[in-house]
Amino acid sequence: VTKAYTYRQLVPANCASTVSPRFYAQNPGTGSKKPEEEPISNEPIKFFGSQAATWRAKDTRSGGSDESLWYQPYVISASLGVFLLYFCWLREESDIDQRLEGDLYEHVSGLEEVQLTVNYKYNKEHGLDTKDQEKRLAELGVDLGQLNAKLAAQ
Numbered sequence: 001v002t003k004a005y006t007y008r009q010l011v012p013a014n015c016a017s018t019v020s021p022r023f024y025a026q027n028p029g030t031g032s033k034k035p036e037e038e039p040i041s042n043e044p045i046k047f048f049g050s051q052a053a054t055w056r057a058k059d060t061r062s063g064g065s066d067e068s069l070w071y072q073p074y075v076i077s078a079s080l081g082v083f084l085l086y087f088c089w090l091r092e093e094s095d096i097d098q099r100l101e102g103d104l105y106e107h108v109s110g111l112e113e114v115q116l117t118v119n120y121k122y123n124k125e126h127g128l129d130t131k132d133q134e135k136r137l138a139e140l141g142v143d144l145g146q147l148n149a150k151l152a153a154q
Contacts, residue, residue, distance in 0.1 A: 113140055121151050 047053055105112040120133040134144060
């Protein structure tokens, strides 16, 4: 129902009215009458036999609509399969793929030293073997005496 249709129902075409259509939009009680609301009662609301008794929690979480198509999971699975087939096997390697094949320590300077220091500290605190970390730290040129003093100060 449009505003013009409602206005035509309220004001006949042969009757010239000085009241604007906005008047009816602002004062809904003057146009069509709505049924009066029921008075508020202090009686308990009946749960059984009402629509609330048949409502499932699943309807609240999912929105209550089971309108998905029966073939939707098959279409999504096939699309994902085709994408993975292309991405993993059919496409050509790019320069980014070749860069990602390398070791992370080659790309981020100082990362290996920090990682070895953290592992060394953890192993030392928990009484585990630290020979491998000490050997690699010595290869990187880290002074273990200074490292032990620094760890002891923390």
